[in-house]
Amino acid sequence: MKTRPILITAIAIIFCIFTACGQSSAAAKVVFSDETSVVIECTEDGGTLEDALSALSEAGELSYEGSQSEYGLYITGVNGRTADETAGEYWAIYTTLGEADGVVYSSAEYGTYEYDGKTCASASYGASGLPMAKGEIYVITLGKF
DSSP, X not given: OTHHHHHHHHHHHHHHHHHGGGOOOOOEEEEEEOSSEEEEEEOSOOSBHHHHHHHHHHTTSOOEEEEEETTEEEEEEETTEXXXXXXXXXXXXXXXXXXXXXXXXXXXXXXXXXXXXXXXXXXXXXXXXXXXXXXXXXXXXXXXX
């Protein structure tokens, strides 16, 4: 019966490896990047845009800065460019993810961003609350009030 605990432990270890021990992340790739915009395509459902940014940053595909607040991640810089708030600059998020499970994640009413023939609408949620959905596009771009 000593093999049973070993077998259970081995299964738990394998499960943690394949699920990153409960960490939520999304598979995504950067399809365009410069100092004022980053376009990300989600290749696998799961996690949030913040999770994808973290994974892409760790992989060296982009860099970003931000601060956490009660509302989640507030993006202050992308690829070495910090938004100049005194000049009315901010980092805006746009996405092709419209509505999912009865939740509206973006609205063209507040602006759009065109990329590769697709219209991305202004995100209704920040990076921490925006879910990653396979095939959807997420744009972080420097905006001005």
